[in-house]
Amino acid sequence: MKNRIWNPEMECMSRKDLEALQLSRLKALVDYCDKNVRFYHERFEKHGITAEKIKCLSDIQYIPYTTKDDLRDNYPFGLLSVPQKKIVRVHASSGTTGNPTVVAYTKEDLDNWSEQVARLVYAAGATDESIVQICFGYGMFTGALGLHYGLEKIGATVIPTSSGNTEKQLKFMRDFGTDTIVATPSYCLYLAESAREKGIEFPMDQYKLKLGLLGSEGCTPEMRARIEERWGNNFFCTDNYGMSELNGPGMSGECRERAGLHINEDHFLCEIIDSKTGDVLPEGSTGELVVTNLTKRGLPVLRYRTKDITNINYEKCECGRTSARMSKIIGRSDDMLKIRGVNVFPSQVEAALIGVTSISPHYQLVVRREGFADTLEVRVELIDASLLERYGELEKLRKTIHDKIKAILGIEIKVSLVEPKSIERFTGKAQRVVDLRSK
Amino acid sequence: MIIKQLSIFVENKKGRLAEITEIISKADANIRALSIADTTDFGILRLIVDRPDEAAAALKSSGITVSVTNVIAIGIDDTPGAFSVPMRILSEADIDVEYMYAFITRKSEKAYVILRVADNDAAAKVLLDKGVELLDEEGFHKMM
Numbered sequence: 306m307k308n309r310i311w312n313p314e315m316e317c318m319s320r321k322d323l324e325a326l327q328l329s330r331l332k333a334l335v336d337y338c339d340k341n342v343r344f345y346h347e348r349f350e351k352h353g354i355t356a357e358k359i360k361c362l363s364d365i366q367y368i369p370y371t372t373k374d375d376l377r378d379n380y381p382f383g384l385l386s387v388p389q390k391k392i393v394r395v396h397a398s399s400g401t402t403g404n405p406t407v408v409a410y411t412k413e414d415l416d417n418w419s420e421q422v423a424r425l426v427y428a429a430g431a432t433d434e435s436i437v438q439i440c441f442g443y444g445m446f447t448g449a450l451g452l453h454y455g456l457e458k459i460g461a462t463v464i465p466t467s468s469g470n471t472e473k474q475l476k477f478m479r480d481f482g483t484d485t486i487v488a489t490p491s492y493c494l495y496l497a498e499s500a501r502e503k504g505i506e507f508p509m510d511q512y513k514l515k516l517g518l519l520g521s522e523g524c525t526p527e528m529r530a531r532i533e534e535r536w537g538n539n540f541f542c543t544d545n546y547g548m549s550e551l552n553g554p555g556m557s558g559e560c561r562e563r564a565g566l567h568i569n570e571d572h573f574l575c576e577i578i579d580s581k582t583g584d585v586l587p588e589g590s591t592g593e594l595v596v597t598n599l600t601k602r603g604l605p606v607l608r609y610r611t612k613d614i615t616n617i618n619y620e621k622c623e624c625g626r627t628s629a630r631m632s633k634i635i636g637r638s639d640d641m642l643k644i645r646g647v648n649v650f651p652s653q654v655e656a657a658l659i660g661v662t663s664i665s666p667h668y669q670l671v672v673r674r675e676g677f678a679d680t681l682e683v684r685v686e687l688i689d690a691s692l693l694e695r696y697g698e699l700e701k702l703r704k705t706i707h708d709k710i711k712a713i714l715g716i717e718i719k720v721s722l723v724e725p726k727s728i729e730r731f732t733g734k735a736q737r738v739v740d741l742r743s744k
Numbered sequence: 745m746i747i748k749q750l751s752i753f754v755e756n757k758k759g760r761l762a763e764i765t766e767i768i769s770k771a772d773a774n775i776r777a778l779s780i781a782d783t784t785d786f787g788i789l790r791l792i793v794d795r796p797d798e799a800a801a802a803l804k805s806s807g808i809t810v811s812v813t814n815v816i817a818i819g820i821d822d823t824p825g826a827f828s829v830p831m832r833i834l835s836e837a838d839i840d841v842e843y844m845y846a847f848i849t850r851k852s853e854k855a856y857v858i859l860r861v862a863d864n865d866a867a868a869k870v871l872l873d874k875g876v877e878l879l880d881e882e883g884f885h886k887m888m
Contacts, residue, residue, distance in 0.1 A: 687753055687809050688809060689809075690751070690809050690810055690811035691811055693751035693752070693753055693809070693810075693811050694751060694811070694813055694842065694860070696781070696783075696788070699786075699788075721785050722753075722785065722786055723786075724807070724808065724809060725807045725808070725809055726807040
């Protein structure tokens, strides 16, 4: 498929012009926040920041970071920069711990958001011919409506099925000829498995699905390969990234090259920092992503700490876009473990476990200090009873898992097979790690 | 000539065997023969019970990893050398034994061995041809 570009002017701009645009927008944003948001005004005053002092992009470093706690502390509308009558939409994050984080949009914000999403879905291969089923839950969550508006903007036919009711989802897919799906990677895989289970009644050739716009949770290359294999028929899926604090989905997404997620840099100024020290890291480093939404007007957020670990590549892409690309999210800064001096993310272990069918998707990492050395135990639940006939099969499974994880992490680990349901389940974000070293 | 056996994955932790056998007892199944082998972390418990399907269903609904597999049971004289006869027969027929365990009963003079082999049907046929006593499910539970 040819690489299509929705907004060549913005997506293929020279780096020089782009940086000039970013700088002028940054200065305008600082001035805007100073005048309209008490929280920023007080911060700027304390640190002696004014729009005039921002002379180049790296001067952004004088502005303190904004954290999720800042958003929570100002719940619900403390960070609004416009009168409420100018706000046309409010979303909120799940708020699994404490107050939810609220985000608010002016009409202009919604237009910008739709434009951002339009570029990503177009880059992924959606067009005005596409028939798209949105299987994200609608509601306070930004995912569904974000994709919805962006897809409508490019002229696609949008079917807002929302989440759940797998039978109905599959029926609409067959009956409407749905060719594009918006879902989490895990639900997209689940739908494929369910479709296959009903393969005798409804053969797989009744599905026209060829594109997946996956998001809202990470998708490893192994997971992607499995989803594509299960749907078959050259199904192709792309990853996109965003978060409600920064509008929602639409910050970045993959083109057909799938060589990183193109950032909408005219709207988002990105930095990579050391999450421990807070220092900005040089170009090409891996660290925590910090984002300033340059065009947000309802509830602007300056230098937002995403806690997501990635790196940014500023090389021009094969697709023709000059926009920088971030790698898939490697992990969360608050999940990162240091074991014998090596950085370990639970997501790396998860990637290794995908494709191992004899175990459940639940796993746990237990870190201990034995003598002077850290040890990592990976606990997985055995669900495949057919392996019980031979000890050798269980040992083989353990060795397979051990070797896969060791190859990715580069450190010695111990793998334990445990009984199903013996690893604690979480309804919100899973606590995968038990660190016993501090005790 | 085939008997159903339960294989149950058991983590090595305190009280686990008690919990598992309590579930079996609640399913009103009686344990006839058993074997357990373990490594440092986990074990596989193998059981012959009088109501294998009910016991397996109860275990599964409690989230326990359990499989029902077919094994054969042979009766042998309780005398020196008696057990080597069927072993020789299987060896000559090129049938591998994965594992086995033995038990005796109050109602019979004989000793009994549960055998898990690569090919149940082939093993049953060659053993019967050579005059070895094989128990079927009914015969097995009646003898208890």
